[in-house]
Amino acid sequence: MITFELAKEESLNNKQIKELQEEIRALAKQKNAVILSHYYQRPEVQDIADFVGDSLELSRKASQTDADIILFCGVRFMCETAKILNPTKKVLHPNPESGCPMADMITAKQVLKLKEEHPDAEVVAYVNTTAEVKAVSDVCVTSANAVKVVKKLESKKIIFIPDQALGNWVKKHVPEKEFVIWQGFCPPHFEFTARELQKLKEKYPDAKVAVHPECHPKIIEMADFVGSTSQIINYATTCDADRVIVITEVGLKHTLMKKNPNKEYIFPESMNYCGTVYCCTMKAITLPLVYKTLREEINEVILPEDIIEKARRPLERMLELS
Template sequence: MVITEKQVAEKINKLKKEKNAVILAHYYQRPEIQDIADYIGDSLELSRKAQQTDADIIVFCGVRFMAETAKILNPDKKVLHPNPESGCPMADMATVEGVLRLKKEHPDAVVVSYINTNADVKAVSDIIVTSRNAVKVVKSLHAKKIIFVPDQFLGSFVAKQIPEKEFILWKGFCPPHFNLSAKELLALKEKYPDAKIAVHPECNTDTAEIADFVGSTTQIIEYATTCEADTVIIGTEVGIEYALKKKNPNKKYIFPQAAEYCGVVHCCDMKKNTLDKVLQVLEEENNEIILDKELMEKARIPLEKMLSIS
């Protein structure tokens, strides 16, 4: 017998209550997953929720580093990841060996790691940042030299706003955001001359420079739904369209889809989580995030430093 999406959602909601579970979902998740989530947000919001929850089980609908972060902040809770294959190419670009080498080469530098890093890299970092709080956190540091890992474009965006500090940028990037070209956005601007352009700082520098607004996922949602423009061109993952339309359905949101360029910004890893997989992990309590205790203790320190500042 074929089970409908509604029936799957009902089973998930029933199991959540029975098992005292909470579902955290990133804005880039599928709409049906956002609908059954207890909390939806970007990396910073979900980090806070992960730290604050009283649930016994956390089901994290996002990519692996997000589920790892939830486990680091909640070492005594069971954290389940619906699809272990849902990783982050940017996070995988950063290595412990590379970070330690840079620390040795620049002993007076502070290692600032984007939250989009794996647990082992967080463990050798001095402090963590998100796209929303990166400028604020880095400004608060006494160090004059910053090793920024792994996103070179977020690092460059931060460096431009803090010219008094020296930045050593790891050459990592987010493939979907990197492939969004300024040329494509300008073509849309010609078609919609009254539109505003809002992009994520993970976009390449040329793209960010032509935007009216650059910010985190949540900041883009806030800007796009409240700015005076009736039309907003969105330069980030298409999953946020669902939240945008819920918050302000009277506006028009344009997501780049020009075939001659790169098409819509789409993270296939985020979309690997499905309702069926959420139901499965709740039923079987499998795909648990297991991390070494010492590693978690080391990785927790830079995360808590960030949370105390932001």
């Protein structure tokens, strides 16, 4: 039996991790809870999830589940998305402090101002936005479906928020439309430098390079493949190279190794922050926090009803168009 004191500890040995994982799984069964985890979570957290996926896959799972509780191991906007898509469920977030810096780079007020300045444009919001921002947007996208969704929109002019890197990537693939792109960014992806990637390429000349579209355009230019986390998984585990340099959050390595352990996946790892791709807020969710949250049913995600109503439209439109 895991004691409450143990559940407060973050440094657990392997035996304690296993016990805690078993306790969490037993609690989930007892409470009819589904545990969803993003690929960027800690490996030991991913391992207790019913489903591990990217933003799009997790949105779909959250909208379809018949569990009573959705325990979401991801950053705040992901938990809000689960609540918006399935508002009758109790959605629990193991660490309410775990937010996405990029999502906080634009407010609903700023979006409304953009709409006033460009009344003929549709607002395309990356799913990495707050519920309030989604509520004033026309359609949501993820990195997996952004190009496809934007191509299908009737509007000739697009306000793309908040990620400049993904916005520029979409613009490149949809040249027939005009874009107004907000200058937000994902610190872990965008600050990884071309110099660091060049060093990796020189060290592993036989490796292919797969990168996430949140990376800086200079990194994207150097890549063999650009795609969302799920698309990177498919590419990296099936391409003809034995080694793949992967420029996205290091949590993805766990899934890649499980899917195809016969390849070598090289992630940038360095003591220098700019030489690594590590999301501190994703990693702010720990097994003890998951255990405490589920056991006590705390940290429930609560959103105003009018925000849920308004934010659901752009999300559902995304699911239809993708």
